[in-house]
Amino acid sequence: MDIIKTGNLKKSYMLGKVEVKALNGVDVSIQKGEFVAIMGPSGCGKSTFLNMVGMLDIPTSGEIYVEGNDVTGMSSNKRAEYRLRHIGFIFQFFNLFNELTAIENIMFPMMLNRMPNYRKNAQELLNLVGLGDRIHHLPSELSGGQQQRVTIARSLANSPKILLADEPTGNLDTKSSKEIIELFRKLNLERGQTIVMVTHSQEIGEKADRIIHFRDGIIEK
Amino acid sequence: MHLDDIRSALFYSKKDIFKNKKIFLFITAAIIFATANIIIINGFMDGMIRDLADNTVESSLGHLNIYPDQEERFIEGLGIKEEELNALKDVEAYSPRVSASGVLSFKELSASANILALDPDKERGVTKLLDKLDSGTAINSNDGNAILVSYRLAEDLKLDTGDEVTLAFENGNMKEYMIKGIIRTGSQEFDSSTVVMALNEARRHLDIENRASSILVKLSDKEIAGDYKPILMQNLGIKNVKTWKEELEYLMSFTEAYKSFSSIISAVGLIAASISVGIIVYVNVIHKKRQIGIMKALGAKDSFIFTVFIMEALLFGLIGVPAGDIVGYLAIKHMEANPFYDAIMMTWISARFGNYLLYNATAVSFAATLLAGIYPAIKASRIDIIKAIWGG
Numbered sequence: 001m002d003i004i005k006t007g008n009l010k011k012s013y014m015l016g017k018v019e020v021k022a023l024n025g026v027d028v029s030i031q032k033g034e035f036v037a038i039m040g041p042s043g044c045g046k047s048t049f050l051n052m053v054g055m056l057d058i059p060t061s062g063e064i065y066v067e068g069n070d071v072t073g074m075s076s077n078k079r080a081e082y083r084l085r086h087i088g089f090i091f092q093f094f095n096l097f098n099e100l101t102a103i104e105n106i107m108f109p110m111m112l113n114r115m116p117n118y119r120k121n122a123q124e125l126l127n128l129v130g131l132g133d134r135i136h137h138l139p140s141e142l143s144g145g146q147q148q149r150v151t152i153a154r155s156l157a158n159s160p161k162i163l164l165a166d167e168p169t170g171n172l173d174t175k176s177s178k179e180i181i182e183l184f185r186k187l188n189l190e191r192g193q194t195i196v197m198v199t200h201s202q203e204i205g206e207k208a209d210r211i212i213h214f215r216d217g218i219i220e221k
Numbered sequence: 222m223h224l225d226d227i228r229s230a231l232f233y234s235k236k237d238i239f240k241n242k243k244i245f246l247f248i249t250a251a252i253i254f255a256t257a258n259i260i261i262i263n264g265f266m267d268g269m270i271r272d273l274a275d276n277t278v279e280s281s282l283g284h285l286n287i288y289p290d291q292e293e294r295f296i297e298g299l300g301i302k303e304e305e306l307n308a309l310k311d312v313e314a315y316s317p318r319v320s321a322s323g324v325l326s327f328k329e330l331s332a333s334a335n336i337l338a339l340d341p342d343k344e345r346g347v348t349k350l351l352d353k354l355d356s357g358t359a360i361n362s363n364d365g366n367a368i369l370v371s372y373r374l375a376e377d378l379k380l381d382t383g384d385e386v387t388l389a390f391e392n393g394n395m396k397e398y399m400i401k402g403i404i405r406t407g408s409q410e411f412d413s414s415t416v417v418m419a420l421n422e423a424r425r426h427l428d429i430e431n432r433a434s435s436i437l438v439k440l441s442d443k444e445i446a447g448d449y450k451p452i453l454m455q456n457l458g459i460k461n462v463k464t465w466k467e468e469l470e471y472l473m474s475f476t477e478a479y480k481s482f483s484s485i486i487s488a489v490g491l492i493a494a495s496i497s498v499g500i501i502v503y504v505n506v507i508h509k510k511r512q513i514g515i516m517k518a519l520g521a522k523d524s525f526i527f528t529v530f531i532m533e534a535l536l537f538g539l540i541g542v543p544a545g546d547i548v549g550y551l552a553i554k555h556m557e558a559n560p561f562y563d564a565i566m567m568t569w570i571s572a573r574f575g576n577y578l579l580y581n582a583t584a585v586s587f588a589a590t591l592l593a594g595i596y597p598a599i600k601a602s603r604i605d606i607i608k609a610i611w612g613g
Contacts, residue, residue, distance in 0.1 A: 047611070056518055056606045077522050084520020091610065095515045099236045109519045111229040154519075 002065070003162060003194050004030040004053055009062035011048050011217075022048040023059070024217035032161075035188040035195045037205035040214035046198045047166055049214065053196065054087050054164045055079040067161065084113050088155030092167035095151065096139040102126060102150045103135040109157040125153040129183060145176030152183060156193075163187070165197040169204055181207045226525055227532075234532035237505060248497050249541040252590060255487075255494035256545025257552060259582040261572070262483045264553040268573035270476045272560075277472060278465050279349045280406040283316070283437030284446045285453055286468060288461040295319075295432035296459070302436065305457050311441045311449060314346030317433035319423055324389040325370070325416060327378045334374060334416045336390070338423030347439040350406065350417075357382035357402030360419055367401035369417040375403045377414075388416060394426040491589050498537045499593035502530055506601040513601055514609025527602035534594020542586045546579050553578065 011023040023045045030036050038046045051057040052064060055071060064072050071082060083089075096105045103122045110118035126132050129149040131142075139147050148168060155163055165184070169177035181204055187193040188209075197208060205211050213220040238245055278284075289296050296302065299317055306315045319338040324331055341351055341361050351359040355372050368388065370380060380386065382400050389395045398418070406412055424430055440449055446464040454462050466473075506513070513526055553574045560571030 051607060054518070056610075080517065080520050080522045082520075083518065089515075089518050091515070095511065095610070097233070097236075097512055097515070099240045100233075104236070108229070108233070111225070111232060112520055112525070114223065114225040158520075 001032050001067075002029045003032040003034075003067055004028065004196070005065040006049075006053070007063040007065075009049070009052060009064065010060045011045075011052060011057070012060045021217050023052070023062075025062070026214075026217070026219055028212060028219065030194065030196060032194055033188070033192040035184065035207075035209045036197070037208035037211045038196065038198045038214060039200070039202070039205045039211055040220070042200075044214040045217040046214050048217075050164050050166050050196065050198055053162075054089060055083055084109065085158055086161045088157070088160035088163045090148070090151050090155050090163065090165040090168045092170040096147055096154070098139055101136045101138055102131060102142065105139070105150055106154045106157055109154060113158045115158065122153075122157070125156055126150070128156075129153045143176070144172050145179060148172060148176065148180055149183065152180070152187075156187070161194060163193055163195045165195065167198055167200065169199065169201065177201075177204065222524060222528060227528060230525060230528040230532050233529050234536055237509075237529075238501075238533050238536055244501060245537075248494075248501055248537055249544070251494040251497050252537055252541025252586060253545040253548055255490040255589075256542050256582050256586040257549035258490045259487045259585060260546065260549025260578045261552050261556070262487050263480075263581070264549075264572045264574055264578050265556060266476065266480045266483055267575070267578075268557070269563075269570045270473070270480075271573055272570045273472055273476065274465075274469055276407055277469060278443070280353055281348060281350060281408055281411060282465050282468050283347050284440040284443040284465050285438040285450060286463045286465070287436040287438065287453070287457070287459055288463070289434070290460050295429065295434060296436060297432060299431045299433050299436075302457050302459075306436070306438065309453070309456060311445065312438055312453075313441055314343065314439040316340060316343040316347040316437045317420065318344075318435045318437065319420060319427070319429045319432070320434040321423070321427055321429075322391045323416065325374065325378060326387045326389070327380055327384060330378045332374060332377050332414060334370075334388070334414050336388075336416050336418065336423065338418050338420045338427075338429070340420045344437075347437045350404070353404055353406050355403045355405045357400065360401055360417065362419055362421060364401065364419045365422050365425075366398055368398045369402045369404045370400055371412045371415040371417075372403050372405040373413045374415065375400070390426045392427065396426065491586060494541075494586075495589040495593035498534050498590050499597060501537075502533050502594050503597040503600070505533065506530060506597045506604075509601075510604055510609045513604045514606045517604070517606045518610060523602040526604070527598045530598035530601045531591070531594045534590055534598070538587045538590030542583055542590065545586060546583055549582060550574070550579065 006026055006028045009023050009026040013020045013022060026049060038049065040046050052059050059072060063070055066086065074082065097108065100108065103126060106122035106125050107118045110121060115121065123135060126135055129152055131146060131149055134142060134146060142150065169180050172180065184195055184197065185207060188195055199205050287296060306312050316339060321336040323334050323336050325334040341359060345351060360367050360369055380400050382402060384400045385397055386400060387395060387397050404417060438453065440446060443465060450462050450464055454460065516526060553572045556572035557574055560569045563570045
């Protein structure tokens with residue numbers, strides 16, 4: 001079953017007076033439970049594609065279906081609700097809330113989703129990512145790899161259908177990168193988590209089930 | 222907005238503003254003093270106005286004051302009017318007064334004087350003028366050879382109690398009197414050049430039989446003066462009556478000007494405090510663009526982001542305003558218990574506390590703090606996710 005399907009997806013930006021076509025007609029299908037890597041050179045439209053699928057940005061034209069539902073024309077509030085309940089994000093620069101502890105960072109999206117027992121659930125997610133002994137640490141007291149693991153735990157807070165990761169290992173050393181990818185694989189195998197990951201690294205990309213290559217805003221055949 | 226969302230917003234706001242405790246304390250202190258300032262200034266001004274009004278009424282006015290008709294110098298038929306006054310239920314006391322002019326001389330010095338003739342027994346029923354003595358004792362109704370002089374006149378003529386002076390009346394009559402007391406009321410006009418003498422004695426030298434320049438009337442309650450004025454006018458057949466409030470119009474307009482000035486000072490303090498709150502919240506928004514973007518990416522709606530930052534401003538107010546109320550309350554209570562002497566107005570002045578001071582200061586300060594947070598909160602809620610996260 002397609003969990004993500006895009007049809008002739010296009011996105012253009014104006015850079016001064018010049019129109020930049022970030023996506024120029026992308027047709028992609030991603031199956032439920034699939035671990036997909038998106039690769040390509042800088043500026044090829046990988047992150048733009050992720051932003052569209054994650055409903056952070058609106059396409060210029062084309063369709064996006066998530067679990068068969070057309071989400072292209074959703075209002076800003078509906079898109080926020082959809083992101084909250086169905087999509088987990090992991091960014092390259094960790095992007096944790098500096099004033100919140102590890103457990104509070106994970107609790108926050110649960111609180112947004114009005115979830116009961118959020119402290120207990122957050123603790124379980126920290127255990128899952130191997131940071132059960134760091135719950136009261138601030139991000140500044142954690143290593144880069146640990147911060148990214150907290151980000152992954154946060155992305156899982158509301159049991160999302162899709163996990164979107166934009167260069168999740170781009171700011172980590174080799175050892176931490178390996179640990180993060182192993183964690184992704186574990187989540188994919190044990191929980192059936194659909195993961196769409198943007199990466200520059202061939203080695204990291206090869207860990208996924210499938211690689212989609214982008215070039216100049218289209219999928220490279 | 223759902224209560225859980227407000228709780229979540231509060232959760233983040235608290236963490237955010239308490240993160241830098243020094244800045245939090247500085248901003249809160251600014252709100253505390255701005256709020257306390259409103260209470261102190263208004264409480265002090267209200268107390269001053271009340272004390273000045275009370276002092277003026279006590280020393281030189283009745284609750285109602287009867288004057289001659291326009292272009293007349295005297296109220297005629299004093300005896301009949303006194304009978305009418307005695308018959309009125311709410312008239313507690315009255316005091317007829319006669320004003321005249323003269324020249325007071327002592328040794329080689331002399332000065333023009335305003336002569337105020339009154340019946341001491343009746344005057345005591347209406348005002349405390351005869352109690353306001355710097356030295357000596359008050360005159361009585363039968364004092365034919367004694368007068369009181371105001372302290373500035375005594376200073377000008379170098380007079381002391383017991384001195385013998387010559388008073389020349391406006392009609393040319395002259396007589397020697399002993400200074401029985403020196404009087405000080407706090408009213409500049411009165412204190413500068415007034416001679417007070419018994420009405421019976423003045424009648425011997427001036428053509429004022431059955432006449433008065435004014436009649437001061439004391440009612441059972443000074444607050445009924447406005448309602449009672451037409452009754453008095455009708456019963457006595459007189460046209461020129463002023464209530465104590467009308468007499469104090471000049472004082473009220475003077476103090477209102479002072480109050481406006483003080484309000485401007487309070488407002489400046491409050492604006493400075495609220496701008497501080499606004500700047501801190503705004504700086505937070507600017508520094509947290511990426512985090513706001515992440516919040517939105519996680520699923521926070523614009524209304525939630527707005528609530529987070531308006532909560533930050535509210536938290537400053539929630540802590541600063543009640544603390545300012547307490548500081549203002551304690552300061553006003555202290556000033557109420559420890560009045561000070563105003564050497565210009567010659568009267569004791571104390572602040573005055575009323576619950577309305579707390580209500581007003583709380584409402585105004587809280588509103589100012591809230592308003593200060595609105596712009597940064599709107600700016601935060603409108604931040605574009607893509608630009609915030611990727612800096613595009």
